Structure formats: C-alpha cells, structure tokens
Amino acid sequence: MAERLELIPELTRILGERNVLTGDDAAPYGVDFMRVYDAAPLAVVLPESTAQVAEILQAANRTGTPVVPIGGNTGLVGGTHAPGALMISLKRMNRIRAIRPEARVAIVEAGVILSDLHSAAEEHDLVFPLFFGARGSTMIGGNLSTNAGGSNVLRYGNTRALCLGLEVVLADGRVLNLMSELHKDNAGYDLKDLFIGAEGTLGVITAAVLKLHPRPRAHATAMVAARSLPAALSLLNSLQTTTGGMVEAFEFMPRSYMARLKVARPDMAPPLGHDRDVTILVELGATAPRDSEPRQDGSVPLNELLETSLAQAIADGLAQDAVIARSLDERTRMWAMREIAAEITMSRRPHVDFDVAMPLHRVAEFLDKALQRLAAVDPQAETISVGHLGDGNIHFAVWPGSDDPALAKRIKEVIDATTFDLGGSFSAEHGIGLAKLDTMSRGKDPVALEVMRTLKAALDPKGIMNPGKVVPAPVD
Ligand SMILES: Cc1cc2nc3c(=O)[nH]c(=O)nc-3n(C[C@H](O)[C@H](O)[C@H](O)COP(=O)(O)OP(=O)(O)OC[C@H]3O[C@@H](n4cnc5c(N)ncnc54)[C@H](O)[C@@H]3O)c2cc1C
Incomplete structure (x- = not known):
C-alpha cells in the first residue's frame, strides 16, 4: 500500500495536480450508476493523451496497483467498482480527431460522449447508429468495452460491428496501434475483437475508428398492439419483407411493463392504452429520397409504407391496432415510454x-x-x-x-x-x-473460461487491469 501511495506524486508529475483527484474529489467516481456499488478509489486520474495513459499504466504496473478505467459510468453490472484502485477517467480524451465522409468513418478518442458523436456525424449527413437511453453521458470507450447494443442492433449490429480500428494501452504501458481504417484485413489474428467487450480487463481503449452510415432522412414510428409475442415476430418478418429491410427498431413492452409505466409515470399516456398484452414500438428509417421526401401535400411516403404494412398486418391477424407518430414530438414521446425502463426498474x-x-x-x-x-x-x-x-x-x-x-x-x-x-x-x-x-x-463453457484466463495472464501478468471482473476465479 505504501508503494501505491508513493504513486500519487508520480501521477501528479505526469498529469499535473488538478488531474489527480483523491479523497472527496475522487469519491463520486466510486459510486456506480445504480448506486449498488460504492467504494473509495485510491485516486482518479484524468489523462488527456494516449502517451499519458501509457505513463500511468507503466507506473501502476511497476507498483502492482489495480487500475479501473471509467467512461460515462452508466454501466449496469458494477464494472467500474474500484475499491482502493486507481481509476482512469477518459473524459478529457474527448476529441473527434477526424470524420471522413467519403470513407464514412470517424476517428475518435475514447472519452467522446456518444451523443456528441451523433451530432458531429449529423453535420455530414451521416449517423453513428448506436442509440440507447444513456447516450447523453455514455462514452465511446465504455461502449466498445461493453460491446453495447441498444435499439438499432437489428439493422446495424452492435458496437463491435461498428468498429474498424482500435488503439489500446496494455497493462505494461505499451501502446497497441490497431487504428485500421480497412474493411478487409486478414493479416493475422483480429486482435481488436479481444478488447471489445473486455470491460477494461485487458487494457485501456484510448481511440477508435468507427463506421458511419448514411443518415436516414425520414423515420416512421408507430406503437402497435400485437396479438401475441409469436405474432409480433411474424409482424417483424413481414415488415422486413415489405419495407426491404428498413426496420431500425422493434421494441417490446408487455402488459406488465405498461402497468408499471402507468404507476411510475401517469403523465406518459401510451396511445394504445396500458392494457394491451404486447405493445411494440416499431421504427423504420429511410435514406432514399423516394421514401423520405415529403410530397406536395406534406405526406411522407415512408409513413404511408408503414401505414399500409400495418393495415395488412391487422388484416392478417398479426396486430390488433396501431398508432403512427405524426410529428417529431409524438415520436419523442413514444421513445420516452420505452427509454424510461431503466429508471422504473431501479426505482x-x-x-x-x-x-x-x-x-x-x-x-x-x-x-x-x-x-x-x-x-x-x-x-x-x-x-x-x-x-x-x-x-x-x-x-x-x-x-x-x-x-x-x-x-x-x-x-x-x-x-x-x-x-x-x-x-x-x-x-x-x-x-x-x-x-x-x-x-x-x-x-460459460469451462474451456472458454480457461482460454480467457490464459489470455488475461498473457496480457496482464500482474492482474492489475480491472481485477475481479468478467473472468471468474477457477473453482478449486
Ligand atoms: C438508462 C440506461 C440505458 C441503457 N441502455 C442500454 C442499452 O440499450 N444497450 C446497452 O448495451 N447498454 C445500455 N446501458 C448500459 C450502459 O450505458 C452501457 O454499458 C455503456 O456502453 C457503458 O458505457 P460507459 O461509458 O458509461 O462505461 P462505464 O460505465 O464507465 O464502464 C463500463 C465498463 O467499461 C470499462 N471501460 C470504460 N471505458 C473504458 C476504456 N476506455 N477502456 C477500457 N475499459 C473501459 C469500465 O471499466 C467498465 O468495466 C444503459 C444504461 C443506462 C443507465
């Protein structure tokens, strides 16, 4: 422990006094989003460059100090719990280094807030299609480290599928440069996939090359009462066929969820009421002008496509009823009913x-x-x-x-x-x-666990990276 405390002056030398937080200044970082895990870290450091992260890890590795990376702290599984550990907050590494519209990639640092990347991509008529309730505070490094999903996985895949390249600082401070902008690269093992979803147990992600997609010019959003869950799945398949794969989100809210919503948020009135067995929030996204450009009378072809498809689904007995959002405000209200789920659960x-x-x-x-x-x-x-x-x-x-x-x-x-x-x-x-x-x-498959332990020991022999997370200790 004495050795770990001696680390503080060294960290101060690397980062400057104001970027090394201890005591009361560090305490808020020790409490997770759900307020289930609460412990005092040794210190919280706020690097502004990959070189500084490398120096921090060299010092931590030398002294055997446990290290816990932290992004937006919106994780729901206690991944940032850091009793007595050195927390590395990536929040000052928040530069969008480049957006290349012609190649449809963004090169970003790990501390970029997800909604900031959304705004930056939008300026180029592009989208980084990872969306979920915590987007205003969650960070790209955290999204990669948890391989976050959200509501658009159906169309675009999860964070892993949106990542081309990665920069990672290893436990001993070496910088692993995998910042490829290539869509094809079979030169050996795909190492970046090891770090995506590793929750900080193998290294600190400092930057990434991310894929961007054409921004949908129109969305059509509806709440649908499906007859049953199997009928909802048939509805999804039929919508995918009739729209040519334009379904971006297909979110499920059963009767029990609607009942909890009614109690927790009586102000949020679902357009189909609270008593449907299966309520689906469905959203289509269209990039082609033929689907998205309003006609002279103001109607949008995409809305009509959704309306016709849903009318057919009702005629086919898959759905009972549906309401289409007629304005951005109505769309926002429909999404709010779904995205309030974490708050209701934690209440x-x-x-x-x-x-x-x-x-x-x-x-x-x-x-x-x-x-x-x-x-x-x-x-x-x-x-x-x-x-x-x-x-x-x-x-x-x-x-x-x-x-x-x-x-x-x-x-x-x-x-x-x-x-x-x-x-x-x-x-x-x-x-x-x-x-x-x-x-x-x-x-988990026992052999998979053995392989994970082997990889962990090879990349982090002193076991300093987010110790005790993800990889369970072997049972004697
Ligand atoms: C309201 C709400 C809704 C949510 N909805 C969804 C959802 O729909 N889909 C979904 O997938 N998740 C969802 N989540 C969970 C959470 O937002 C995600 O797991 C998110 O990706 C975590 O990002 P973060 O920046 O907050 O990471 P943190 O919580 O700070 O960290 C998460 C883990 O990643 C590690 N880590 C963080 N940054 C780095 C880094 N740079 N290098 C290495 N390791 C790092 C941490 O040590 C920790 O283990 C939701 C959370 C909330 C609160």
Missing part, C-alpha cells in the same frame, strides 16, 4: 436484473417458463420486462417479495437455469462486470 430495491438474449423463436417460451419458475420460488415477486425484440434481447428484472439475499440468489439461479435450458445468453449487451460473475462461472 424499487432490491431488484434482480437479467439481460437475456434468446433465439428469436424462443423468447415467448423463455418469458412463460421464467414467470412459472419464479412463481414457484417467490410467489410475491413482481417483474418488469422490456426488450429489444428484434434481436432477441429481453431485459427481465425481478422485484423479489422480500429483501432476503438468499431469495435473490435463488431467483438468479432459477432464471439463469431457464436461460441456459433454452440456449440463451445471460449477458446480451450489458456485460459481466461483478454482477454476472457467478453466472459466468456456472454458465
């Missing part, structure tokens, strides 16, 4: 959260089985589920009937077992952090 404690990915045809089965098995373990439990149905991702949260930790543990085991039984993943997009570590021990 009651304790909550046991599951971020499940299912094969699309098994989502309904998962929900049925999960609810049945939960009732057997905790008849008083209430649930709140919502999801990115288009990619099979359900956020299933349980408010247990009591705050007994043994009950929470049992609930976790039962829902995890349901996930494993149906061939799902226990971490669709939020990562592992600390919260999913025990599930990782039980649910």
